[in-house]
Each structure stands twice: as structure tokens, then as C-alpha cells.
Amino acid sequence: IQLDAHLRLGRRFEASASATLFPRGFTSPTLSYSFRRNDLDIYSAGSRIYNVIYRQHKADFTPFNFTLRNYNIRIGLRWDLFDYFGRILTSFSDVPADIANLTDDNYFSYRIDADQNNENHWYFPSHGMRTGIRAAFITDNLVGLNGKEGLLDLGANWRINIPLSQRISLQPMLYGRILFSENPPVCYVNALGSEWFGQYVDQQMPFDGIHHTEYIDRHFAAFRLQGQYHMMKNHYFQLRLSAALTCDQWPTATSEITSILGTSAAYFYNTYFGPVGAVVGYNNLLRRPTFYITLGHRF
Numbered sequence: 389i390q391l392d393a394h395l396r397l398g399r400r401f402e403a404s405a406s407a408t409l410f411p412r413g414f415t416s417p418t419l420s421y422s423f424r425r426n427d428l429d430i431y432s433a434g435s436r437i438y439n440v441i442y443r444q445h446k447a448d449f450t451p452f453n454f455t456l457r458n459y460n461i462r463i464g465l466r467w468d469l470f471d472y473f474g475r476i477l478t479s480f481s482d483v484p485a486d487i488a489n490l491t492d493d494n495y496f497s498y499r500i501d502a503d504q505n506n507e508n509h510w511y512f513p514s515h516g517m518r519t520g521i522r523a524a525f526i527t528d529n530l531v532g533l534n535g536k537e538g539l540l541d542l543g544a545n546w547r548i549n550i551p552l553s554q555r556i557s558l559q560p561m562l563y564g565r566i567l568f569s570e571n572p573p574v575c576y577v578n579a580l581g582s583e584w585f586g587q588y589v590d591q592q593m594p595f596d597g598i599h600h601t602e603y604i605d606r607h608f609a610a611f612r613l614q615g616q617y618h619m620m621k622n623h624y625f626q627l628r629l630s631a632a633l634t635c636d637q638w639p640t641a642t643s644e645i646t647s648i649l650g651t652s653a654a655y656f657y658n659t660y661f662g663p664v665g666a667v668v669g670y671n672n673l674l675r676r677p678t679f680y681i682t683l684g685h686r687f
Contacts, residue, residue: 394422396687400588401425408453418450418462428588431581431600434674440490441474444575448499459504459519466524468495470575490574495533497526497541507549511663512616512624512656514557517548522565526576533569539576540568545585555618563593564609578604578634583667584686596630596650597669599680605634605646624663626654630671648673661685 389409396402404422411417424444429436450464472490502521507513526539533539545563552558563585565578579589581598588601595610610632617625632648650671656663662685669678 399427414454415451416453418448418453418464420448420450422446426588429600431602434602434676436600440472443471443473445469445471458506459502462499462501464499466497466499468497468575469493470495493528493573493575495526495528495573495575496530497524499524507547512618512658513549513559514551514616514618515549518546520545526573533573534571537569539572541576542566542568543591557616557618559612559614559616561612561614562610563612564607565591565593566608567606569606572606578606578608580604580608583680583682587686595632595648595671596628596652597671597674597678598650599667599669599678602673605636607636607638608632608634610648622658624654624656624658624665626652626656628652628654656682659684 389407392404392406392408394402394404402422402424404420406418406420408416408418422445424446425441426444427439427441429439431437445468447467448464449466450462452461452463454461469492471492500523503519505516505518507516507518520543522541522543524539524541526541527533531538543563543565545561547559547561550558550560567576567578575589576591579592580595580602581592581600582588582594583599584594586592587594592601593608593610594612596612610630612628612630614626614628619625628651630648630650630652632650633645634648635645637644648671650669650673652667652669654665654667656665662682664683665681667680667682669680670676
């Protein structure tokens, strides 16, 4: 049996524990629990529309946890409880009714995840490939959601590193998420922002020039091309170009599709305590320059 524990202090407090059993078989069943207290600012086109403070309890039972052709595959059931206990509405007229009237909710989801990662560096890879595929069926009673069909959640990301020389590499990446439900719960709505996946909320996806949490439409697909230059031992320079398409209905001839274009430039110095650096970005959603500083490992 392998036991793991994790604790993060600060404004976004989180504690988690897990146990994995390694029997004589193809699967390694896992049981995990996490508690998170999140103080979250939500933005719309760069303007903060509200702040919400909530507690999230999450428990995962994964009876199927195995490796197949370099992919780690996990199939299981998750329970989520969202306990909202504080919110500030910046402009009540701009906030949808389901956000203004948030209530505590339980959700049960059937999930399958597949991950593959053979990149040569956690933060600054120059070789290898990373792939992630997600599928979930989210309910509030193990069958449906709000008296209707459950929410089908599909997501994927793929990145390959192409070395052009000993110090220069290109990193194209494709990623996206689709929600098949007319009114998904607020806690599962697509979100953009930050340098990494899942920075402030689990479903958050990165995009150049956005470093907060920006809610977007139910269907989202993006492409990023990053160029990286490794100078001396620990200096890294990055230049990125991104493009995305979003819509609230499955794309048809009459769908209203929004395009987002962004770019950013970054410098990092890789220390024992993680990367220290700065990112300057711009996109046509916010229409203003943004600046972000990172000071070590991501937790």
C-alpha cells in the first residue's frame, strides 16, 4: 500500500490524502480525498464581476488504475461537495442568476482519464510529448442532473516538443473542452487563465495574456505555438502565439463563434525552488497588456 499526503497553505488552502493498493494484478485501486478552501475572483472580458469563497470536498474511488501502451488509465467514481459561504457581486446586473443564487450542491461523476508524458523537463521541456484525455458523466443522483440528463464533459490536450538545435525548440499544443449540457453547474463551467491547467479551479485552461479566472462558452478549442530558447544553464526565454474558438452551441451554420487571439513573451530563471520569472501578454479579449510574475514551484 502506498500512502500520500499533500498540504498547501495560504489563501487557497488545500489538504489531500490518498491510498493506493498494489495487488498481484493489472490494476492498482486508489482511494483519495481532498479538502479545498478557495477565495476566487471571477472575471468577464477582464472586469471582475464577483468574488466567491467556498469549500470543496472531493473523494475519488478508482478501482481501475493501470498502464497501457505508456498511458496511465484511470476509471472510477468521484463525489464533489461545494459549500458556498461568501460572495461579493461587483455588478449584480452582469451576474447570471445561477451565480447570484449559488447553493450548496453534491455531484457524482463517472470518470475516465488517460495520460501520457515522456517530456524531459517538468517546466521547460525540449524533447518528448505529453497527452491528456478526459471524459466524465456528471450527475447529482448517479443518474441525471437537475431532473434531466447528466452533463457529459469531454476534454483533451496534446503537446509535442520539436528540438531545432541544442538550445532552441518549438512546442505546438492543441487543447480544448466541450460540455454537452444547456445549463452546466457553475462549478463545472469552462474557465480560462493562468500559465497552467487547473491553476485556480480544476477545469481551468491556460491562454496567453490571461492570468485570472475568465468564464467562457461551453465549447472551447485552442492552439498554441511556443518557441523556447535555453541560454547558459538556467535561463529560458519563451515566445508564444495562441488562437482559440468558442461557442455556446455545437458549431453549425448559424452558431455564433468567437475567436480569441493572444501572444506573450516570458523569461524564467530555473532555481532549486522552481522557476522565477515574468510574463508579458496581450489578447483581443482583454485588449490590454498583462503582466505576471512567478516565484517558484507551482503548488
